[in-house]
Amino acid sequence: MPKNVYLMTTGPAAGKSAIILGLMSVLEREIHDVGYFRPIPKPDLARSLPDPAVELVRSVFALKDDPQAMGGVDETTAIEMSSSGRYEDLLEQILSAYKRYEAGKQFVVIEGTDYKGSTTAIEFEVNAAIARNLAAPVLLLVSGQGRGAEEIFHTAIIAKEQLDERGCDLMGVIVNRVHAEQAAGITASLEARFAEAGVVFAGALPEEEILAHPRMEEVVRKLDASVLYGERYLDNLVHSCRIASMQLSNLLERLDPGALVIAAGDRVDVLLGMLCLQMSNRLPKLAGLILSSGLRPSPTIERLISGLHGVQLPVLAVESGTFETSVKVNQVASTITPTSYRKIETARILFDEHVHTDIIRAGISAVRSQRLTPKLFLHGLLERARAGRKRIVLPEGEEERILNAADILRRRDVVHLILLGREELVRSRAAMLKVDLSGIEIIDPASCDRLTRYAETYAELRKHKGVTLEQATDTMRDPTYFGTMMVYNGEADGMVSGSINTTAHTIRPAFEFIKTRPGSDLVSSVFFMCLPDRVLVYGDCAVNPNPTAEQLAQIATTSADTAAAFGIEPRVAMLSYATGESGSGADVDMVREATRLAQAARPDLAIDGPLQYDAAVDAGVAKTKLPASSVAGRATVFIFPDLNTGNNTYKAVQRSAGAIAVGPVLQGLRKPVNDLSRGCTVPDIVNTVAITAIQAQVVVEPAS
DSSP states (O other), X not given: OOSEEEEEESSSOSOHHHXXXXXXXHHHXXXXXXXXXXXXXXXXXXXXXOOHHHHHHHHHTTOOSOGGGGBSSOHHHHHXXXXXXXXXXXXXXXXXXXXXXXXXXSEEEEEOOOOOSTTGGGHHHHHHHHHHHTTOOEEEEEEOTTOXXXXXXXXXXXXXXXXXXTTOOEEEEEEEEEOGGGHHHHHHHHHHHHHHHTOOEEEEEEOOHHHHSOBHHHHHHHHTOEEEEOGGGTTOBOOEEEEOOSOHHHHHHTOOTTEEEEEETTOHHHHHHHHHHHHOSSSOOOSEEEEETTOOOOHHHHHHHHTSSOOOSOEEEOSSOHHHHHHHHHTOOOOOOTTOHHHHHHHHHHHHHHBOHHHHHHHHHOOOOOOOOHHHHXXXXXXXXXXXXXXXXXXXXXXXXXXXXXXXXXXXXXXXXXXXXXXXXXHHHHHHTTOOOTTOEEEOTTTOTTHHHHHHHHHHHTGGGTOOHHHHHHXXXXXXXXXXXXXXXXXXXXXXXXXXXXHHHHHHHIIIIIOBOTTOOOOEEEEEEEOSSOEEEXXXXXXXXXXXXXXXXXXXXXXXXXXXXXTOOOEEEEEOSSOTTSOXXXXXXXXXXXXXXXXXXXXXXEEEEEEOHHHHHOHHHHHHHOTTOSSTTTOOEXXXXXXXXXXXXXXXXXXXXXXXXXEEEEESXXXXXXXXXXXXXXXXXXXXXXXXXXXXXXXXXXXX
């Protein structure tokens, strides 16, 4: 089941806080430990106050969490990072903060941004990206304020299409703030329209004046006002604002229920008149009175008012003038605060009455395959590698990309790194690149005191090939052989190379003396293909040119295990130029036989073939070509029939679809050795080192 849900809106003034309260209330009834997270909180930095939304949830649901841990990157920093081109860093920081917080929770409700300020035009895109990278299904909130059913429906459908394009899962749609008198008709119309469109509609909440209008307490905070009298009535709702610019008798005739009156502080007649009005049962009750211009009642008037029995009107005092004060009052938005008891309970009641909570429960508890997004996958690699902190040797220690990657790995404390190379050259290049090598071991194979020991071991292992000690010594001066021998001897847990060396040169030493795992006689490879909305596994695209049916079956089952080890649910497609029984010929027959062998060897796995790529990945095509298949249209592991097909396909997808290709990751060896592409980037190196460290965490048989 998903561990989270992301509440996002299509625009401002959707009443998000009320929905959060209702949603949290439903969840806490059924889930023991529900958390709350704001990816981009909006704290009051000037006054060192946390995000009001975080404080509201902490207070109402008695969460003991540190408010700092409940947020990602504050709004000011987020805007600065985004505008300076550090958008990916922003997403990474949010993801890191979220994963730290999520670790101790059964379920987390994530609240999106507020659509206030200068960034509203891009907020939908930002929220969608965050939801996708946190692998959170989206509960979409659409404002019904001033809208009919048709406009609401089209707003939701456009948003759904945009979410689909961005790889987000839509759990359902909630509409809030529908015109109260039209709510029943609008709800009925929306139920029919959404059902026809195949979109889950969870309900529509009517506009509720208790939630729609600000309270006097909110006015106090916004204006930084002093409360002179009637503090116990700060829960009064403000429906309108009226400036007292006329005589008292005329003013009384023009006041509506819930009006907030603003008067100069020396208007004693207005002050006393409003206090009397509030005690009368013949005139409408007011929300409150603001005395402006920094003027206060005289001592005599204060004595008079203090003698009244229970002042029922909140009276505030501000320093600003009357007009400026009225402008500020009109800018006060309705919010729900921890002391807004009426609003809190109203929100809960409205949610229970108008939202189909069974739909919410079904969307949260349904057993379904959760999309593993690239950002989540790559972040998970570093977290898992850090948990075991293995020793990884990099033979190409003099190469600039390796040094830059080493700097990142060191700062993130992912692994214990060993760089091979001439120490003076390694350090001088690191200094030029501003790379700190603190805590990183540097070894020069040519002058290392291990050289003789390693040469003797290699000569013994390869004596059947006629290798002499002198030849072995020369071979061990090669950093790739030296690094592989470190892994063989247990002095490193894994090796990554290939940024300047060929694949053959990188993996040949591993074939020579690390050898394959027990029960396997084949080394193969996979690429983790990180597409915008999912992570797929491609094998074998780097090692075996023309595998037999038996070898292809072994590649399939090994690749499935690799996928599962890295959090990807394996559904294996055996690829060919035909689907099912639609074609024949030596090549497709070989894939058909490999499929049979793989299914027989591992009946616990979902394996099907032969499948064409479109039938494997596209549900629509699969429905036509192979409707009964449990893999077609849903495949996550793609097994190519030969190296020519696999290598070209992964590169075509990488370049054409903008995918990140992580690999090749070698599988089948006793101890992990992985190859880099010579065109690899620094992130490629970081990711491959993390994968190697994770592979090293698996217990392996000692080499023999």
